[in-house]
Amino acid sequence: MHLQQLSFLNFKNYTEAGITLSEGVNAFVGNNGAGKTNLLDAVHYLSLCKSYFNPIDSQQIKQGADFFMINGVFVKNGQKEVVACSIKRNQKKQFKRNKKDYQRLADHIGLLPLVMVSPYDISIIIEGSEERRKFIDNVISQTDNQYLDELIAYNRVLLNRNTLLKQISDTGRYDPDLMAVLDEQLALSGTRIFEKRRGFMEVFTPIFNQHYNFISDGAEEVELVYESQLLKDKLEVLLNKNLERDRILERTTAGIHKDDLSFNIHTLPMKKFGSQGQQKSFLIALKLAQYTFLTQKNGFKPLLLLDDIFDKLDEGRVTKLMQMVSNNDFGQVLITDTSVARVEGIFKAIDVEVQLFKVAGGNIDA
Numbered sequence: 001m002h003l004q005q006l007s008f009l010n011f012k013n014y015t016e017a018g019i020t021l022s023e024g025v026n027a028f029v030g031n032n033g034a035g036k037t038n039l040l041d042a043v044h045y046l047s048l049c050k051s052y053f054n055p056i057d058s059q060q061i062k063q064g065a066d067f068f069m070i071n072g073v074f075v076k077n078g079q080k081e082v083v084a085c086s087i088k089r090n091q092k093k094q095f096k097r098n099k100k101d102y103q104r105l106a107d108h109i110g111l112l113p114l115v116m117v118s119p120y121d122i123s124i125i126i127e128g129s130e131e132r133r134k135f136i137d138n139v140i141s142q143t144d145n146q147y148l149d150e151l152i153a154y155n156r157v158l159l160n161r162n163t164l165l166k167q168i169s170d171t172g173r174y175d176p177d178l179m180a181v182l183d184e185q186l187a188l189s190g191t192r193i194f195e196k197r198r199g200f201m202e203v204f205t206p207i208f209n210q211h212y213n214f215i216s217d218g219a220e221e222v223e224l225v226y227e228s229q230l231l232k233d234k235l236e237v238l239l240n241k242n243l244e245r246d247r248i249l250e251r252t253t254a255g256i257h258k259d260d261l262s263f264n265i266h267t268l269p270m271k272k273f274g275s276q277g278q279q280k281s282f283l284i285a286l287k288l289a290q291y292t293f294l295t296q297k298n299g300f301k302p303l304l305l306l307d308d309i310f311d312k313l314d315e316g317r318v319t320k321l322m323q324m325v326s327n328n329d330f331g332q333v334l335i336t337d338t339s340v341a342r343v344e345g346i347f348k349a350i351d352v353e354v355q356l357f358k359v360a361g362g363n364i365d366a
């Protein structure tokens with residue numbers, strides 16, 4: 001699968017731009033603030049119906065304009081898929097595939113899979129557990145279209161249960177039957193999500209280890225561990241056990257909304273003991289494992305977007321990464337950097353052809 005054409009109007013710092021991409025490596029080169037990351041984000045919209053960086057759609061509209069539009073022509077299994085996304089201020093997002101509106105945006109997720117590697121991914125290591133759950137959910141939902149519905153259902157019941165806990169505390173009235181109904185619903189969808197996450201991690205972890213070892217050349221030992229209260233007890237048991245505590249705290253303290261991933265380097269937390277380059281290598285390995293996982297599941301290669309990938313990595317690790325590109329492990333790659341000479345040098349060294357685009361002040365020149 002690849003993106004053949006991309007065009008947009010009033011998207012972030014662009015007024016109007018359009019490009020034709022190569023099926024292999026496409027490099028977008030320009031100074032800081034030129035619009036390279038914005039361009040990758042436009043592609044992210046077409047694949048996942050939203051920005052990678054900012055959940056507020058209206059903030060992606062060019063300052064002073066009142067709408068943005070992104071169009072893309074993808075080629076998948078020899079067939080064209082024309083995708084269009086447009087946002088008008090204070091209006092619902094419009095998303096079309098082959099000129100037909102989607103009823104539910106969730107139906108588009110996974111159709112044109114994509115993996116983004118960005119400096120902002122550092123939040124997966126340094127921020128709270130929500131970021132790590134988002135990572136797992138994002139990967140699974142690109143291969144399993146029931147997963148998102150399952151998550152929505154779980155969050156809805158969780159919200160109802162928390163509201164009930166608060167009401168019990170406010171009014172002093174406790175209806176055990178109503179609580180039992182909510183617990184049953186929560187346990188049902190929570191257990192399904194847990195099983196999917198656990199199954200996913202069993203497949204994903206060895207792929208991740210392989211990628212990390214390759215990039216780091218075995219220089220350090222790292223560990224990726226799925227943590228869930230449900231590994232020890234069934235959710236219905238946990239909800240029961242924690243009921244008194246939940247009533248005091250007025251929120252549900254057990255469930256898959258507490259799941260986390262633990263990242264270690266030489267058995268110590270990556271967040272505190274990993275160097276910037278090791279953390280970056282860890283994140284790249286996570287994302288490349290996502291790439292391999294999606295490829296294996298879907299039977300075709302997703303798009304790979306590498307934003308500012310060379311920064312903080314030593315030469316050895318850059319070479320290893322680029323070796324993967326040259327080994328034909330990847331399909332279409334979109335990469336950004338600030339130096340034409342560096343991009344040309346890296347790809348010349350591995351004898352890979354690269355389509356170079358120069359980005360400056362909201363203009364893209366091939």
Ligand SMILES: Nc1ncnc2c1ncn2[C@@H]1O[C@H](COP(=O)(O)OP(=O)(O)OP(=O)(O)O)[C@@H](O)[C@H]1O
Nearest residue numbers: 012013032033034035036037038059060061062063
């Ligand atoms: N809604 C918007 N309207 C106008 N300009 C915007 C909007 N959103 C972002 N920008 C501008 O886009 C520019 C940032 O572009 P982008 O992040 O793509 O840069 P970049 O080329 O990736 O730079 P770097 O090399 O620093 O990562 C900034 O100048 C920012 O002000």
